[in-house]
Amino acid sequence: MLSGTMGTVLVICVVIIALTxxxxxxxxxxxxxxxxxxLYHLEKFTRSLSNIASSSSGxxxxxxxxxxxxxxRKR
Structure with missing residues (x-):
């Protein structure tokens, strides 16, 4: 059986590991x-560029x- 000090040290180690x-x-x-x-902002940026390109003429x-x-382009 574990003594009182060993049990306390074990509990402290388990708590430290759990917090870590x-x-x-x-x-x-x-x-x-x-x-x-x-990634969300990058997707919004590429969609806005795509909308500009598709709506522009000439x-x-x-x-x-x-x-x-x-x-x-998807590879």
Whole structure:
């Protein structure tokens, strides 16, 4: 059986490990949330560029449409 001191040390170690895991999980979640926001804004930006290119006429629309479709083409 564990003595009182060993049991206390074990409980403290378990609490520290649990708090560390919680901190790591929260950090990873915040990083993924930030990446998601960046990707969302990037998608909005490419859609607005695509709308500009599709609504423009003449040589500018042709050039912009070609450049944008080259960057947004799915491989």
């Amino acid at each position: 895991n919680l901190f790591v999980a929260l950090t990873i979640g915040l990083i993924l949330l930030r990446i998601g926001k960046v 040589i500018f629309g042709t050039i912009a449409g070609t450049v944008i479709s080259a960057f947004t």
